[in-house]
Amino acid sequence: MSDSEANAYGDLLAFWAPFLLLHLGGPDTVTAIALEDNELWGRHLLNLLCQVGAAGYVFYQSFPNSTLIVPTILLFIGGTIKYIERTCALYFASFSKFRRSLLPPADAGPNYAEKMEQIAATGSFHSTVEPPYFLLHDGAEEGQILDDRTVIKEAFFYFTTFKGILVDLIFSHQDRRDSYGFFSVRAAKDAFRVIEAELNFFYDVLYTKAAIVHRPTGYLFRAISFGSIVAAFACFYVLNKHGFHEYDIQITYALLLGALSLEFVALGLLICSDWTIAKIVTSEEHRRSESFIKFLLMVKSESSPFALHMIYARWSRSLFQYNLIEFQLRKWPEWIEKILALISLGEWLEDLKSERVEAYSENLGELIFDELKRKAETSLLEERKQICSARGEWALKNTKTGQDCQNLLPFVRDVDYGKSLLLWHIATELCYNKDESENNHRKFSKVLSDYMLHLMIKEPDLMSVVVGIGQIRFRDTCAELDRFLSQYIFNESNANRTEKYVCKELLSVPTTVTPVDVKGDRSKSVLFDGCILAKELEELQENKWEIVSEVWVELLAHAAINCRPYMHAQQLSKGGELIALVWLLMAHLGLSEQFQIDRGHANTRASQR
Known part of the structure; x- marks a missing residue:
């Protein structure tokens, strides 16, 4: 191998290093297989630092004479962002951090000492706590059919209000009144549609990058990483490849095309996600995006020619x-059971036979x-x-x-x-x-x-x-x-x-x-x-x-x-269970002991839906 070929091969090795960061960042749709994976965010942070350091060292060794310096820098930026996204998603989905992020600010309530001084001075007392209320609905028509856009909008609202249920937080009676008022006048089909979509948001927060990506900084960094990868491909495409081995060039194109394909798929899923629709329909300018919302709903529908509805299935049903x-009656003969016990396959085969x-x-x-x-x-x-x-x-x-x-x-x-x-x-x-x-x-x-x-x-x-x-x-x-x-x-x-x-x-x-x-x-x-x-x-x-x-x-x-909310959350990664839908529906109907705050001046809030 000549010196020029050796240098070219060294430059390619430096260019290939950031691809590891890209793939370690993983897809947007899966960051954790089980909830326990979120608790290992510290290990992923350490791994991030090690991998970024290793890729940076390889890059440093080829600097400044590398002919691939620009695309290497671009890939390094894109790969680092992708890996940071995954680590942050795991960190914010860990139950300790998730709970801390949902705790309300400290509230001392009305000034008791001041009130008592007023009572002593005037000799009269008027309670500031409101009397028990009767459950009222929100004025919607009984059994009114909800369209897909409204289902996602309402699911996002109740997800935002009730996500603390996963970590045993309690809610005000106003929250109960609002949710009961909405669900009590719904048809059963629509109520379950909203619950399914809400559980989908829960799943996204705990098992995907959605909560990280769908925020202003997330959009910004996603635009940077996407642009970096596209620019890296363009730079390599126009680069004079004299001195590079043909086989190495083909490998590099395969890596780049694979990275680009994953990025375009991720971009499509991001645009068509429930989060995007929810954020648009809850914004003040959503009327200007009616056509775009209809297009997204069409793509996600069961009759979609793009078949993307399969990706967004709510639960296994x-x-x-x-x-x-x-x-x-279907039990194995005793001699077969003894053989299965020896090879430790009995329980697995029983599952196949009995369910x-x-x-x-x-x-x-x-x-x-x-x-x-x-x-x-x-x-x-x-x-x-x-x-x-x-x-x-x-x-x-x-x-x-x-x-x-x-x-x-x-x-x-x-x-x-x-x-x-x-x-x-x-x-x-x-x-x-x-x-x-x-x-x-x-x-x-x-x-x-x-x-x-x-x-x-x-x-x-x-x-x-x-x-x-x-x-x-x-x-x-x-x-x-x-x-x-x-x-x-x-x-x-x-x-x-x-x-x-x-x-x-x-x-x-x-x-x-x-x-x-x-x-x-x-x-x-x-x-x-x-x-x-x-x-x-x-x-x-x-x-x-x-x-x-x-x-x-x-x-x-x-x-x-x-059932502990943690166990319901674990089932979301397995396709969901009917019992989880019933649990969340009961909470929305007020059939839960997590509504324990007396309603007073400090608790009353207007619906933000």
Whole structure:
């Protein structure tokens, strides 16, 4: 290799170094895979300093005789900005920093000493605290359909107001009044659309660069980095490449074109994001941008020819299903289970075999929304707290049909949540297979029943606060069901091994004496307790499924509002869960204990929407 070729190759090595910074900066759509990644921002900061130092040293070695000095400087600037963006995104999304950024300024309130002096002087006292208020809506028409622009606008407003819910901050009653006023008059479909878009903003803050890029300094630095990369490509393109090896030139063009492609994709996503639309429609000059907003909404729509709507999907709209009886019927033979245990694949294969996915339906959302709205109609604080802690009892005492359900109360009131969930799951399955009526409430009860069992067994972190020993009880129940199947189902010749047949046989077992009186309390199984509940439900006749569905909505709501916000936030990176939407919807309807500030002069604020 000649000296000129050696120098040219050294210049290219210096030019290639900043590409590492570009790629370490990562895409705008992913900065963290899990919330724990945000807590490692310090490690990324150290890595940033090391990588910038290494790239700078390589650059220094080639200075000042390098023929690629200008494009190298430009790439170095662009790559450094990209990596700084990622580090800042991780830092601001870490929960400690996120919480500190949301704390309100210290507020001493009205001057108590001064007020007391006035009272002593005048002998009279007038309270400055406003009396309890009645929940009012914002004047919108009942069931008014929201267009996509309004959905994003309202979602951004409530995201800005309620993002402190992720770190357990409390909100004023004015916040509750405002959100209840908006959601209480919405159709269920539109309410969930707003909630989905709001959760999308939560996801962007915690897992992407959106919160960093969509601010004035973010736009400025993004323009600088984009311009630097484009200019670097232009400089290299017009450069006299005499002395460079053809193969090295091709590699350099591949690197540059790859960087340019990523930048153009990032620019397109930035322009078409919900953040851009929200900032435009909330600005005072948004009327001048009507055509641009319509274009962005068209690009993001499901009928878009650009297919970008897939990138902006709110959540998976899927409900994983896990069924106790189906799980046991499809159990592997014992000899296969022993082999799987040896190769540690048993749990993974069980997941593939036992889980189903049910598509979320608008009718199911309507059932959930109507039930939650019915609970939120009260404005009394103490009653609202009781409703938040209810796990089936309120639904049974306040059924829409007015049915007397006193005989069902022990199955929710006298047992813990985990036992109650498993009891109602078994009873729902037994009644579902016995009754073949075409009833939406029957279908919804089945879907919610299997979904809640999936959460208890496959997402225990989400349910750990409420289910207690739920998994131990589930295993004991599986063992008892397995024994029942072996004795009464599998040993029969040509046995009909369907869920319907098994449910029929279970219901045929006499249950005049409670299982605990027969077996004691060593085993935590609730298999035949569920059979007793199923027989009680059968007495309700035509109102059965409506009542069962109401209980399941309340069981879902109880788990949602008692789950730690951190766990809801973790689920956002996995496509989201229905329970997270229910949690946020409950907060907006005031079904949360995070509204604890008395309303006085210091709290009252006008809506900024």
